[in-house]
Amino acid sequence: xxxxxxxxxxxxxxxxxxxxxxxxxxxxxxxxxxxxxxxxxxxxxxxxxxxxxxxxxxxxxxxxxxxxxxxxxxxxxxxxxxxxxxxxxxxxxxxxxxxxxxxxxxxxxxxxxxxxxxxxxxxxxxxxxxxxxxxxxxxxxxxxxxxxxxxxxxxxxxxxxxxxxxxxxxxxxxxxxxxxxxxxxxxxxxxxxxxxxxxxxxxxxxxxxxxxxxxxxxxxxxxxxxxxxxxxxxxxxxxxxxxxxxxxxxxxxxxxxxxxxxxxxxxxxxxxxxxxxxxxxxxxxxxxxxxxxxxxxxxxxxxxxx
Numbered sequence: 612x613x614x615x616x617x618x619x620x621x622x623x624x625x626x627x628x629x630x631x632x633x634x635x636x637x638x639x640x641x642x643x644x645x646x647x648x649x650x651x652x653x654x655x656x657x658x659x660x661x662x663x664x665x666x667x668x669x670x671x672x673x674x675x676x677x678x679x680x681x682x683x684x685x686x687x688x689x690x691x692x693x694x695x696x697x698x699x700x701x702x703x704x705x706x707x708x709x710x711x712x713x714x715x716x717x718x719x720x721x722x723x724x725x726x727x728x729x730x731x732x733x734x735x736x737x738x739x740x741x742x743x744x745x746x747x748x749x750x751x752x753x754x755x756x757x758x759x760x761x762x763x764x765x766x767x768x769x770x771x772x773x774x775x776x777x778x779x780x781x782x783x784x785x786x787x788x789x790x791x792x793x794x795x796x797x798x799x800x801x802x803x804x805x806x807x808x809x810x811x812x813x814x815x816x817x818x819x820x821x822x823x824x825x826x827x828x829x830x831x832x833x834x835x836x837x838x839x840x841x842x843x844x845x846x847x848x849x850x851x852x853x854x855x856x857x858x859x860x861x862x863x864x865x866x867x868x869x870x871x872x873x874x875x876x877x878x879x880x881x882x883x884x885x886x887x888x889x890x891x892x893x894x895x896x897x898x899x900x901x902x903x904x905x906x907x908x909x910x911x912x913x914x915x916x917x
Contacts, residue, residue: 746885756800757889758807758831758876762914763838765870766791766906767899772857777849784854788822790814790843791906792870797836803887804832805878807839812872814843817853821845826874870895870914892917 769789776782792812798805809826822845831837850857857866871894878887895914897907 746881749880750885750887753800753802753878753880753885753887756798756802756878756887758805758874758891759797759799760874760891760893760916761795761797761911762870762893762895762909763793763795764906764908765793765897767901767903770866770899770901772850772854775847775849781849781851783849783851784857785847785849786816786821786845786854786857787847788814788843788845790822792824792841792843793838793906794826794841794874795836795838796831796874798831798833800833800878802833803878803880804830805876806830808875809841810873810875812841812843812870814845815869815871816850816857816866819848819850819853821848821850821868826872864901866899866901868897868899870897 767788767790769787771788772784772786774782775785777785796807806828807826807830808828812824812826813820814822822843824841824843826839826841829839873890873892876889876891879885880887893914893916895909897909899907
């Protein structure tokens with residue numbers, strides 16, 4: 612059943628409910644038509660919507676403030692805090708402060724110099740070791756090449772004895788002799804020459820040297836033969852007790868003697884750094900007859916070569 616509202620009810624409802632905002636009229640914008648061909652300007656009516664609230668409008672200032680705030684926050688995060696921007700260089704890039712490392716580089720220089728010194732020292736030591744090994748190899752290759760010595764002949768130029776006394780006045784037999792010795796030397800080395808010399812070359816009678824001489828030093832080229840001569844002399848050599856068994860007279864006589872000497876050879880393979888030295892001892896028994904002028908020849912097995 613419908614009840615009629617009283618005036619009091621209508622009045623209370625009107626007071627409690629908020630007044631409605633009146634509807635805004637629709638506005639039309641007239642613009643010239645692009646499709647007219649007769650030159651007359653026809654108008655086209657475009658309805659402009661009406662928004663009930665300012666928030667619905669796309670041109671609301673809140674949108675601009677939001678976009679500006681977001682962009683400002685982006686720029687502030689990129690270029691610094693509180694919206695401060697850094698200076699730009701010529702290419703448009705922001706300038707950055709370069710942090711320079713402080714401190715001297717003396718320690719690095721010392722390390723480099725030390726490493727260089729170590730490298731130089733290692734190089735020198737390595738070179739010395741290599742050169743030493745090279746010299747040892749050369750020395751080992753040259754070691755087997757020994758000078759070959761051969762006694763060829765002994766000529767008697769003067770050999771006699773007589774009675775007399777020594778420097779102190781003791782009476783004894785005295786012997787005077789003069790011999791010429793020929794020695795053959797052969798150098799088999801193919802890489803170097805040799806220097807030849809000798810110790811005293813002695814001609815002895817019963818362990819008493821009656822004549823002596825020495826080979827003069829000389830140089831002999833590689834792969835070469837040479838015959839050298841040595842003069843052995845002795846003048847008024849006292850024999851003392853050994854002279855009692857000497858059977859030597861003016862008419863002749865055989866006297867057993869011993870030829871004893873040592874030959875020294877030295878080869879400079881690499882200058883004076885690498886040298887090869889050899890010693891050879893020679894001992895030859897020989898019988899001398901004073902009345903024979905022919906030289907005494909020696910066979911290969913007549914002497915001992917050590």
